[in-house]
Amino acid sequence: MRRRVISTTRTGTHGFATLDKSKEKTLPDVYTVACIVLALCLLGTSYHFYRWLPEPVAPSSPNVFSATRARKHMEDIVSLGVRNVGSQANEIHAKNLLIRKVQAIQATASKELEVKLSVQTTSGGYYLDFLGGMTHIYHNVSNVIVKVSKRESSSEYAFLINAHYDSSLGAVSASDDAVSCGTMLETLQVLTSEPVPMVPEHDIIFLFNGAEETILQASHGFVTQHPWAKRVKAFVNLEAAGAGGREIVFQSGPENPWLIGIYAKMVPYPYGSVVAEDIFQSGLIPSDTDFRIFRDFGRFPGIDTAYYSNGFVYHTEYDIPSMIPNACIQRAGDNLVALVKGVANSPFLAHPGEYRHGKVVFFDFLGLFMVVYPERVGVILNTAVVLVSLCYLYAEVRWNRFSSMLIITGLVVTLLSWLAAVCVTLVTAMGLSLIGRSMSWFSRPHLLLSLYIGPAILAMASIHHWWQLKRFDVSNVMLEKASFLGTLVIWTALLAMLTALRIPSAFVCVLWVFFPLLSRLLLWEVAHHRLLPPHLAFVLSTVVGVAIPSMLLFQLDVAMMEIFIPITGRSGTVLPPEIPIGLLCVVALFITVPYVTTSVVHMSSNWIRKVGGILIMVGYVLTIGLVAMGMMFPYSGRPDPHPKRLFLQHTDHTLHHLNSSISHEQSDVFVTAFDYLEVDILVGQAPLYRLAREVECHGAYCGLPYYLPVLHFFKCVLCAYRRHWHIPAPSHLSTDQLPLLKLSSMVSLPGQSRNLTFDAHFPVRVTMCLAPRHGNRLISWSLDNFIPPMSLANGIGDCYFVFYARGIGEGKFSFWLELKGSNRPGEEAVEIAVFSHNLEPPFSKTPFLGELIDVLPDWVAPISWSTHHANWLF
Numbered sequence: 033m034r035r036r037v038i039s040t041t042r043t044g045t046h047g048f049a050t051l052d053k054s055k056e057k058t059l060p061d062v063y064t065v066a067c068i069v070l071a072l073c074l075l076g077t078s079y080h081f082y083r084w085l086p087e088p089v090a091p092s093s094p095n096v097f098s099a100t101r102a103r104k105h106m107e108d109i110v111s112l113g114v115r116n117v118g119s120q121a122n123e124i125h126a127k128n129l130l131i132r133k134v135q136a137i138q139a140t141a142s143k144e145l146e147v148k149l150s151v152q153t154t155s156g157g158y159y160l161d162f163l164g165g166m167t168h169i170y171h172n173v174s175n176v177i178v179k180v181s182k183r184e185s186s187s188e189y190a191f192l193i194n195a196h197y198d199s200s201l202g203a204v205s206a207s208d209d210a211v212s213c214g215t216m217l218e219t220l221q222v223l224t225s226e227p228v229p230m231v232p233e234h235d236i237i238f239l240f241n242g243a244e245e246t247i248l249q250a251s252h253g254f255v256t257q258h259p260w261a262k263r264v265k266a267f268v269n270l271e272a273a274g275a276g277g278r279e280i281v282f283q284s285g286p287e288n289p290w291l292i293g294i295y296a297k298m299v300p301y302p303y304g305s306v307v308a309e310d311i312f313q314s315g316l317i318p319s320d321t322d323f324r325i326f327r328d329f330g331r332f333p334g335i336d337t338a339y340y341s342n343g344f345v346y347h348t349e350y351d352i353p354s355m356i357p358n359a360c361i362q363r364a365g366d367n368l369v370a371l372v373k374g375v376a377n378s379p380f381l382a383h384p385g386e387y388r389h390g391k392v393v394f395f396d397f398l399g400l401f402m403v404v405y406p407e408r409v410g411v412i413l414n415t416a417v418v419l420v421s422l423c424y425l426y427a428e429v430r431w432n433r434f435s436s437m438l439i440i441t442g443l444v445v446t447l448l449s450w451l452a453a454v455c456v457t458l459v460t461a462m463g464l465s466l467i468g469r470s471m472s473w474f475s476r477p478h479l480l481l482s483l484y485i486g487p488a489i490l491a492m493a494s495i496h497h498w499w500q501l502k503r504f505d506v507s508n509v510m511l512e513k514a515s516f517l518g519t520l521v522i523w524t525a526l527l528a529m530l531t532a533l534r535i536p537s538a539f540v541c542v543l544w545v546f547f548p549l550l551s552r553l554l555l556w557e558v559a560h561h562r563l564l565p566p567h568l569a570f571v572l573s574t575v576v577g578v579a580i581p582s583m584l585l586f587q588l589d590v591a592m593m594e595i596f597i598p599i600t601g602r603s604g605t606v607l608p609p610e611i612p613i614g615l616l617c618v619v620a621l622f623i624t625v626p627y628v629t630t631s632v633v634h635m636s637s638n639w640i641r642k643v644g645g646i647l648i649m650v651g652y653v654l655t656i657g658l659v660a661m662g663m664m665f666p667y668s669g670r671p672d673p674h675p676k677r678l679f680l681q682h683t684d685h686t687l688h689h690l691n692s693s694i695s696h697e698q699s700d701v702f703v704t705a706f707d708y709l710e711v712d713i714l715v716g717q718a719p720l721y722r723l724a725r726e727v728e729c730h731g732a733y734c735g736l737p738y739y740l741p742v743l744h745f746f747k748c749v750l751c752a753y754r755r756h757w758h759i760p761a762p763s764h765l766s767t768d769q770l771p772l773l774k775l776s777s778m779v780s781l782p783g784q785s786r787n788l789t790f791d792a793h794f795p796v797r798v799t800m801c802l803a804p805r806h807g808n809r810l811i812s813w814s815l816d817n818f819i820p821p822m823s824l825a826n827g828i829g830d831c832y833f834v835f836y837a838r839g840i841g842e843g844k845f846s847f848w849l850e851l852k853g854s855n856r857p858g859e860e861a862v863e864i865a866v867f868s869h870n871l872e873p874p875f876s877k878t879p880f881l882g883e884l885i886d887v888l889p890d891w892v893a894p895i896s897w898s899t900h901h902a903n904w905l906f
């Protein structure tokens with residue numbers, strides 16, 4: 033049956049009516065293939081720029097940044113080994129190494145400059161609403177600080193550059209953050225050396241902080257206690273959540289749009305997006321940086337940058353110098369030198385004026401340049417684009433006589449196609465989770481193409497093809513245009529909504545409204561006047577309209593994959609990772625090629641559609657089959673590590689009665705597997721782990737020796753309780769590292785209140801959980817000036833979580849609690865659980881831990897230490 037053609041006044045298809053020749057074929061196959069190939073070429077070009085890094089510079093002039101010299105600094109720091117706060121490696125060797133390197137730079141600095149060195153030892157405390165929330169107490173942590181200024185400078189303003197030299201647990205942390213320390217040292221050398229030193233208008237402060245991995249403690253000590261902190265008016269923080277690749281700007285502000293403006297203008301390789309900022313600040317990424325301390329406690333505006341590629345090695349034994357190519361160090365160094373020169377000589381550092389206020393929208397295009405504009409300008413721009421889109425839709429209906437009902441149908445069909453893509457994705461994700469074959473893509477991200485992206489495309493195409501079959505009375509050209517207009521309505525509505533909510537990421541919607549609309553108007557008008565053949569004009573209008581948005585947003589999609597896939601290896605067991613990763617693939621599809629799919633479906637021949645559908649189905653079935661048979665193992669070891677993370681804590685438990693006598697003693701190894709596959713996957717590879725049993729919740733924070741308040745990350749999805757594992761073990765008790773807590777006084781106060789004062793003697797790393805009992809409430813304490821929310825632990829072990837770290841010193845201190853409630857004899861008012869974490873040899877190692885580690889396969893990255901859990905009732 034031939035397709036009957038519904039025509040419109042003035043050929044409402046702008047000259048494309050000649051395309052509508054038959055139901056079977058509206059575009060010659062060569063044009064359809066050309067459209068697909070051109071779209072793939074655009075994505076390939078975008079990917080090329082995404083991976084491109086500059087050539088490293090040989091160490092010649094001291095005033096030109098050299099990745100070779102920066103690398104030497106990094107390797108010197110990493111050679112000291114694991115640098116936990118409180119260890120000799122961190123508190124003595126790393127600190128002294130940095131001091132010697134700074135002194136060497138001082139000796140060669142230009143006479144026009146004054147380079148001052150300050151070594152800070154600081155103590156303090158604060159509350160941080162991070163993870164489950166915790167109150168910090170830190171004693172004697174260290175900072176190495178350098179201030180560069182021109183001699184006899186009268187400036188009272190400074191630009192701060194920050195990185196940390198301590199390491200994460202069990203890792204030498206080349207990327208996080210030794211490489212940034214090396215970059216800072218080389219930048220200091222470049223800026224201060226003859227023959228061409230930079231003489232800044234304002235001071236430059238380099239902060240090498242020695243306690244970031246204890247959740248931002250040293251930066252807090254600098255901000256709240258160091259005299260130079262009062263000079264700081266802006267900062268850049270150098271971080272990492274991966275090794276290698278490009279460093280991304282993922283946070284800026286608060287307000288002060290001038291700062292990101294200088295970054296965009298000055299750095300040779302800009303890269304960043306306000307979308308990354310919106311995602312990070314939403315809490316979807318379980319991480320935080322010193323940016324938060326500078327912003328919340330120092331009230332400084334700043335820029336937060338981080339490496340994120342190869343996040344699989346982040347905080348593992350694989351985070352070593354060989355994972356970081358010189359090219360990425362060169363890129364970061366060139367950007368940092370340019371940024372420091374720009375900010376330190378900017379009048380806005382001292383007097384930002386009208387540029388002090390307002391949020392900013394920013395994004396780069398292929399790393400070539402960055403677009404920056406104030407949010408208020410964005411609101412005007414977004415509104416204008418919405419109005420233009422509405423006017424276009426009105427004109428199509430009013431003047432071109434395009435059926436409004438057909439537009440509405442196109443909108444509904446497009447939404448149904450998107451819903452179909454989501455449903456197909458969820459069915460696959462849930463199916464793989466239920467049969468225990470989750471995370472097959474963890475070490476093979478390319479599997480996502482055939483596992484989720486291909487089927488989503490097929491689902492969308494099937495809905496549109498079904499519409500074609502149902503509406504045989506309407507031409508393919510009209511259906512394609514209706515789909516285009518329906519998609520345009522969706523993006524216009526999203527743009528209006530995000531603009532009303534003042535979400536900066538609305539610029540994504542601007543791209544998908546403005547460029548496709550502009551392309552259609554211009555190129556279809558060209559076709560209308562017969563300046564180009566209709567087939568060619570259609571292909572060009574489709575490809576040109578999506579070129580800029582697709583190339584820009586494809587890089588964002590790849591970045592999100594590189595960030596979130598490794599995160600599934602450390603995000604706990606609350607949600608099957610197949611679901612968020614599958615949905616991320618679908619969202620990436622929606623924002624990368626929203627118009628191309630419908631155009632190809634409606635304008636291609638049945639042969640093209642059938643071949644495409646068969647290829648997608650074959651790829652999907654083969655992938656599902658291989659995954660279901662267990663042939664796509666999630667993890668891998670060297671040389672390309674995608675490891676399973678595992679914490680092993682050999683823990684001695686000592687529980688006390690109300691009279692302080694011992695009521696129970698037990699020893700075990702607490703096993704924390706940080707991903708959804710838990711410890712079950714280890715049983716077949718390491719039979720010793722068959723002894724693992726679930727831990728029941730008893731006492732403050734359930735008696736679980738978590739290093740941080742992350743208990744809420746671990747939950748059985750199909751049941752109402754959380755899952756935690758332990759292996760029975762012999763005792764390892766060492767009295768040298770036991771935490772001591774003594775009730776020194778208890779004073780009754782008016783109104784059923786009482787004050788309890790404690791003397792504590794803690795090792796270098798302790799977590800303490802305070803849980804009021806029998807109706808008592810904590811109404812005041814000496815650890816902070818307010819009472820924070822409790823960290824949740826199944827409702828049974830809820831407590832106030834305190835994180836204690838010490839650099840040097842003995843760890844003796846006192847604190848008090850004021851409780852209000854019943855004071856009946858024989859009932860405890862508060863339960864206090866103290867977990868001391870012994871991270872340094874010889875106390876961190878035990879023979880049984882060695883046995884457990886020795887039987888692990890090479891695709892596991894274990895981190896182990898010994899813990900003592902002491903529980904008191906008062």
